[in-house]
Amino acid sequence: MAFSIKVNGKTHGVDVDGDTPLLWVLRDVLGMTGTKFGCGMALCGACTVHINGVATRSCITSVGSIGKSRITTIEAIGATAAGARIQKAWLDREVVQCGYCQSGQIMSASALLASKPHPTDADIDAAMSGNICRCGTYLRIREAIKQAAQSSGPGG
Amino acid sequence: MIVDPLSSLVAGTDRLLPANGISRRRFLQAGAAAGGGLLLSLSLPFANGEAEAADADAFAPNAFIRIGRDGKIVLTMPYVEMGQGTYTSIPMLIAEELEVDLKQVRLEHAPPNEKLYANPLLGVQATGNSNAIRGSWLPLRQAGATTRTMLVAAAAKRWNVDPASCRAQSGEVIHAPTGRKIKYGDLATDAARMPVPENVALKRPQDFRLIGTPAKRLDTPAKVNGTAIYGIDVRPPGVKFATLAQSPVFGGRVKSVDDGKAKVVKGVRQIVRLDDAVAVVADHMGAAKKGLAALVIEWDDGPYAKLNTNDVAAELEKATLNSGPVAQNVGDVDKAMASAVTKVEATYQVPFLAHAAMEPMNCTVHVRKDGCEIWVGSQAIARCQAAAAKISGLPLDKVVVHNHLIGGGFGRRLESDGVARAVQIAQHVDGPVKVVWTREEDIQHDMYRPYFYDRLSAGLDEKGKPVAWNHRFAGSSIIARYLPPAFNNGLDPDTTEGAIDLVYAFPNLHVEYLRVEPPGIPTAFWRSVGPSHNVFVTESFIDELAAAAKQDPVAYRRALLDKAPRAKAVLELAAEKAGWGQPLPERAGRGVALQFVFATYMAQVAEVEVAKDGAVRVRRVVCAVDCGTVVNPDTVRAQIQSAIVFGITAALHGEVTLKNGRVEQSNFHNYEMLRMNEAPAIEIYIVNSAEPPGGMGEAGTSAIVPAVTNAILAATGKRLRKPPVDTAALKQPA
Numbered sequence: 041m042a043f044s045i046k047v048n049g050k051t052h053g054v055d056v057d058g059d060t061p062l063l064w065v066l067r068d069v070l071g072m073t074g075t076k077f078g079c080g081m082a083l084c085g086a087c088t089v090h091i092n093g094v095a096t097r098s099c100i101t102s103v104g105s106i107g108k109s110r111i112t113t114i115e116a117i118g119a120t121a122a123g124a125r126i127q128k129a130w131l132d133r134e135v136v137q138c139g140y141c142q143s144g145q146i147m148s149a150s151a152l153l154a155s156k157p158h159p160t161d162a163d164i165d166a167a168m169s170g171n172i173c174r175c176g177t178y179l180r181i182r183e184a185i186k187q188a189a190q191s192s193g194p195g196g
Numbered sequence: 197m198i199v200d201p202l203s204s205l206v207a208g209t210d211r212l213l214p215a216n217g218i219s220r221r222r223f224l225q226a227g228a229a230a231g232g233g234l235l236l237s238l239s240l241p242f243a244n245g246e247a248e249a250a251d252a253d254a255f256a257p258n259a260f261i262r263i264g265r266d267g268k269i270v271l272t273m274p275y276v277e278m279g280q281g282t283y284t285s286i287p288m289l290i291a292e293e294l295e296v297d298l299k300q301v302r303l304e305h306a307p308p309n310e311k312l313y314a315n316p317l318l319g320v321q322a323t324g325n326s327n328a329i330r331g332s333w334l335p336l337r338q339a340g341a342t343t344r345t346m347l348v349a350a351a352a353k354r355w356n357v358d359p360a361s362c363r364a365q366s367g368e369v370i371h372a373p374t375g376r377k378i379k380y381g382d383l384a385t386d387a388a389r390m391p392v393p394e395n396v397a398l399k400r401p402q403d404f405r406l407i408g409t410p411a412k413r414l415d416t417p418a419k420v421n422g423t424a425i426y427g428i429d430v431r432p433p434g435v436k437f438a439t440l441a442q443s444p445v446f447g448g449r450v451k452s453v454d455d456g457k458a459k460v461v462k463g464v465r466q467i468v469r470l471d472d473a474v475a476v477v478a479d480h481m482g483a484a485k486k487g488l489a490a491l492v493i494e495w496d497d498g499p500y501a502k503l504n505t506n507d508v509a510a511e512l513e514k515a516t517l518n519s520g521p522v523a524q525n526v527g528d529v530d531k532a533m534a535s536a537v538t539k540v541e542a543t544y545q546v547p548f549l550a551h552a553a554m555e556p557m558n559c560t561v562h563v564r565k566d567g568c569e570i571w572v573g574s575q576a577i578a579r580c581q582a583a584a585a586k587i588s589g590l591p592l593d594k595v596v597v598h599n600h601l602i603g604g605g606f607g608r609r610l611e612s613d614g615v616a617r618a619v620q621i622a623q624h625v626d627g628p629v630k631v632v633w634t635r636e637e638d639i640q641h642d643m644y645r646p647y648f649y650d651r652l653s654a655g656l657d658e659k660g661k662p663v664a665w666n667h668r669f670a671g672s673s674i675i676a677r678y679l680p681p682a683f684n685n686g687l688d689p690d691t692t693e694g695a696i697d698l699v700y701a702f703p704n705l706h707v708e709y710l711r712v713e714p715p716g717i718p719t720a721f722w723r724s725v726g727p728s729h730n731v732f733v734t735e736s737f738i739d740e741l742a743a744a745a746k747q748d749p750v751a752y753r754r755a756l757l758d759k760a761p762r763a764k765a766v767l768e769l770a771a772e773k774a775g776w777g778q779p780l781p782e783r784a785g786r787g788v789a790l791q792f793v794f795a796t797y798m799a800q801v802a803e804v805e806v807a808k809d810g811a812v813r814v815r816r817v818v819c820a821v822d823c824g825t826v827v828n829p830d831t832v833r834a835q836i837q838s839a840i841v842f843g844i845t846a847a848l849h850g851e852v853t854l855k856n857g858r859v860e861q862s863n864f865h866n867y868e869m870l871r872m873n874e875a876p877a878i879e880i881y882i883v884n885s886a887e888p889p890g891g892m893g894e895a896g897t898s899a900i901v902p903a904v905t906n907a908i909l910a911a912t913g914k915r916l917r918k919p920p921v922d923t924a925a926l927k928q929p930a
Contacts, residue, residue, distance in 0.1 A: 056482065057462045064482030068437050073429035074422020076603070077481070078554050079635040083864035086554060114422035127420045134412065134830055137281070137838055139419030140554040140603025146420060165873040172864060174554045174604045176841025178875035180834075 043103050047072070048116035058104025063087045065103050066113060074114035074143050078172070085171030088144040089113050095151035095167070114143040122153040125191050129184035137175035145171050149185050157192035159185065224339055226346065228388035229262050233381075234346070235388070236261040238339050240274065240332055259332075261290060261339055263347075267367060267381025269296060271303045275332075276575055276609075277415055277601060281831035284413045285329055286336065288827055292406045293340030293399060295364040296380070303414070329827055329889050330795060341396040343387075350386035351378050401825065401886055410830035415601070427573035427600040428558040432628040435560065436465060438621055439484040439632055440475040441491070442641050445857035446716045447498040450474060454492040461487040468624045475621045481632055488634075500716030500857040505647070508714045508854070509545060512649035515670035516543075520710035521686030524696035527704035532664035536655025540744045544652070544733045545918040548852040549645035549722055550638075550859075550867060555603020557614045557633040557641075561622035567594040568619065569628070573602035575609040583612035587619040606842070607721035610678070611643055639867050640859040644852055645722030646672035647714060650733045660745025661755070662738075665702045667695060669733070670710040672719040686711055690721075694730030694898060699763040699792045700738065700756035716857055723842055727793040727898035732919065735789040735902035740915065749788050749906065750776050762822050762883075763792055766799040769820035769881050774801035780911075781805070783928070784815075787906025789899045796890030797822040797883075800840070802876075802903035806911045810923035814844050814876040814904055819896065821880065824887035832892050833880050839896025840878055845870040846897070847904045851920050 042055045045062075047070065054069050061080075066072045066089070075098060078086030082097035089098045090112040117123030126149045129135075136142050145168070152159055152167035159167070164185055173181070229235035238259040260272040271290060277283040287301040294301075344364045351369035352359035355376060362369050368377045401407075418424035443449060453474055455467040463483030468475040476487035533539065560571040561584070568588045574580045577599045584595045602609050618631040633641070648671035655664035675688035682688055687709055696707050713719075722728060742752035750771045757764035767790050770776075774786060784805040791798055803816040817840050826832055849868040853860045861867035905916045912926055 056480065057486070059486070060463075060480070060482035064480045064485075067429075068480035068482070071431055072422075073425070073431070076554070077428065077556065077632070079864050080485070081635070081863055081865070084554065084869075118421055130420045131412075131416055134410075134416065134834065136413070136416045136419045137834060138554070138602060138604045139416070139424055140426060142419055143422050168872040170871075172554065172869045172871060174552060174606070174842070174869065176838040176845075176870070176875070177834075178841065178870075178872045179837055179878055181872065182875075 045103060045106055045111060046108065047111045048113060054103065056103060059102045062089070062098040062101045062103050062106065062111070066098060072113055072115055076140055076143050078141065078144070084141070085148060086141050086144040088147040088171065090117070090147060090151055093151065093154060095148045114147060117147060117150050120150065120154065123150040125188040126150045126153060126184070129188040133180050133184040133187060135177050135180040135184050137177055141171060141173045145173065145181055149181065149188070153185065153188055153192065158189050223335060224342065226342070226388065226392045228385065229264070233262060233264040233384040233388070234343065236339055236343055238335060240335055261343060263343065263380055263384040265381050265384055267379050269294070269301045271301060273303055276573070276599060281413055281828065281834065282329075283415045284411060285827045285831055286332060287414065288406045288411055289332060289336040290340040292404060293337045294344050296367045298406060298411055298414070300367055330891050333825075333889050337398050338396060341398055342393060345393045345396050346387040346390045347380055347383050349390045350383045354378070354386065407825070407827050408829065411828055424601055426555055426603045427560070427571060428555055428603065428632060430560050430571040430598070430600065430630070432560065432562060432571065435628045435630050436477050436479065436625060437481045437484050437632065438468070438475045438477040438625070438629050439481060439488050439634055440473050440617070440621065440637065441488055441493060442473040442637060443495055443498070444640065445495070445497040445500050446718065447500050448472060449496040449498060451494040451496045457490040458487040461490055466625065467491070468621050470620055473617065475631065477625055477629055485634065497857060503716045503854055503857045505548070505853045508647055508717070509649060511714070512647065512670040512712055515710045515712045516649055516651045516668050518710070520668065520670070520708040523687055523692040523707040523709045525706050526702065529664045529666050529704045529706040532704035533653070533655040533666065536663055537658045538656040538660070538744055539653065540656065540741055541653045542737060542740055542917060544650040544736060546648050546729045546732060547850065547919065548647050548717065549846055549850045550642040550852050550861070551606045551608035551722060552639060552867060552869065553604030553606055553608055556635055556638040557608070558631060559615050559618035560628060560630040561618045562628035563588060563619065563622045567596065569596045569598070570615060570619075571598045571600060572615055573600040573609060574615070575602065575605045576612065579612040580615040583616040584619045587616050588623065606723040607725065608642065611720050613643065635864070636862045639861055639863065643718040643720030645728060646674070646719040648729045652733065652737045654737070654741055656741060656745055660747055662702055662741055663704060665705045667706070667734070668708040668710070669695065670712045671729070672713050673711045674719055674721050674725070676711060678721070690726040692726060692730070694727035694791060694793045695734060697792070698734060699760045699790060700753070701759050702756070717854060723839070724894040724897035727791065727894070731789065731791045731793065731898035732901045732905070735791065736905060736915070736917065739787070739902070739906045739909065748777070753788070753790055760792070762797045763790060765883060766790070766797045766820040766822050769883065770799035770801050770818050773820065773879060773881055774803070774818035776801060783911050785907045785910025785912070787903045787908070787910055789903040789906065791895070791899050793898060794891030794895050795824070795888075796892065796895045798895050798899050800899045800903040802900060802907045804904060804907040804911055806908060806926050808928040810926035812848055812904070812908060812921050812923065812926065813874065816877045816879070817900065817903070818879045819881070819899070820883065821895070822883035822885050823890040823892055823895075824885050825889050826882060827889060829882060832882060835892045836880050836896040837878050839894060840900045841870050841875060843897040843900035844876070844904060847901045847919050848921050
């Protein structure tokens, strides 16, 4: 059956089975390839998107379960305050190597920063340990999140 | 368009680049670019000495520098970016000598369907063995300097002045006495008509503006906003999506397929049955996966249906009971052993390892009657083209390969099996098809870091000093399959790297390697290749000798380094910065490892703590490195950080096992990766050096594994001779 989903503020109709993972709707049906496939079992975080602002693994989220929820992907995360700060910090700190996992890392980090503007190391561990980076950029990811948090301003 | 072979340009560099096989003959040619401007064509060396096998008299360019009339500088390089920063470091070498800003230089993937790349010498186009910078350090700077000299000559001719009165700066030639200036773009066409200079002077290191600076990576912005296109992201018009199941036992065959339920899955278009695999083609990967799950496939498991890892290990162990080809011999080990006061013996094993790059294996193919088009991220694009030509039966020049960013290579993308498989499927599909492997297929049909079995013995004198070192090991040779001409007399330079030419002064040393290919499991290069195995073994065993001599592991090594000052310097630096010898809490310990591989000296000190339940945490790693001249220090640091995490992952978690011919691991729950919460603090100290650059992408991986196991010994008294860490063995007795 056909579903209507709202991605980055735009509504799309997609004619797929309701149990189709959102990941493949984004990548293959809508052509938004910034969200990556890594494991298909929510083990690596490469496919992370935001659903109503919450970091969510799109590889195990069926399109039929989304309803009217707002989906945000890497392609639009720069339009959010936290996302823009995270992207800038990623560039400033030269986090990226192969870059394949970084869409998911940035989505997880942006959700963390949006909910906790000044995360502790333990907060970072909790929010980011679901995202695997085979290039081992973890040290720089941690530094970049801290840099982005510094520009969050007081409070939180 | 190619004129003036420049044969003398690299005279005198043979001494510096023997391993890369670069010939002074015909390394560079210059001429007019199509459409105007200047084109320099280069022949750069490649991984694992492939260039040596080439016809030394033929000029086969594989890299190009083009200066257009618009002043834009475009480099076309055979090396591929897979996270290692090559796309930033390579332009730095050219821009330095050419006297242009880094941002004026654009780097492109080697073009598809370029006859120049369709060299019958397969594999000539490869990125691996940490050699992109090592191989291009001299030739690219010389190319930049040659281009600059020709641009200056063109300007001097136009002004009718002495070239010596002109200089190049920021993309212009300036005539100092009059202050006249001409941009490179306005000179490029004239420059192409200038004679190619016989000799050019390279800049002195103290004059470098770019080399040695932490220049920002050029490929990064697109990787933080989702716009970077990896192989898996290509979308040629009308593309279909396929996923596949390959015989769960290597060498098995499809016996029967019931596709009744798969065919009715919404979005499934086609089931493709091959001899040893079945693929489902669909409108999207979700439907393809659902269709695959609905297939009922019966397999004929073939000859390896009962194969277990233990069988492989037993065969390797048995092989080491007999002598084999001698990789290195110094002095007389038997005689020295007979007179030794203390004898130490040990055996070691290293497991099969999967690459598990984050981007699963994938390849997009469009097979037409008269040609074949391929989109893939590859470390060895010419091999992909050859594989596709072989499967499709098309001539090489009818196979177009578009190379893309790679979501992690680590050696996996040096192989072309994924391309061959995708072409097999695409032959049955009308239109382009993107074949994406599930993570399970990616891990269970990888080509693995080989299993090795090592047998060592050593003799110590009355002071505990080693007088004899005897090492024999058995396992797969990747080179023998990948590059047969480099496998000679039962030996190859990769499989033995890190086992021979040790930094230590051993008066008597004997190393033998026996090539034994495991049945029923393919092997391939894996980050840090030969040293990934050898450095673990040698740096564990030297640690055992220190223990037998009741000496401190750092002091013991140091005493053997009088003839290796660069090795001694990194060892001392790492030990000092790590606080070697300072007290640590109970069940915490430090371990050291020292190596000279990939032309880079490196010492690492790992600090671990072992929980009561045996779980190991690497808390801190201190790394001292002398990699010669540093092109980009931030890239060096990034690569070491990366390689250390990669190696700790292997040390703590990495093991692929076979049961009844099937790989038992399937996804990240049972083939685990180090995660954010487990990542250690890493401190890196770079030794200032003017030596030629060493390789940087892999060295950190081989060094960390023995540093960790040596640290575990210090923390628990348990010597681990077979990674990954066996936590049960490290459990604290109640």
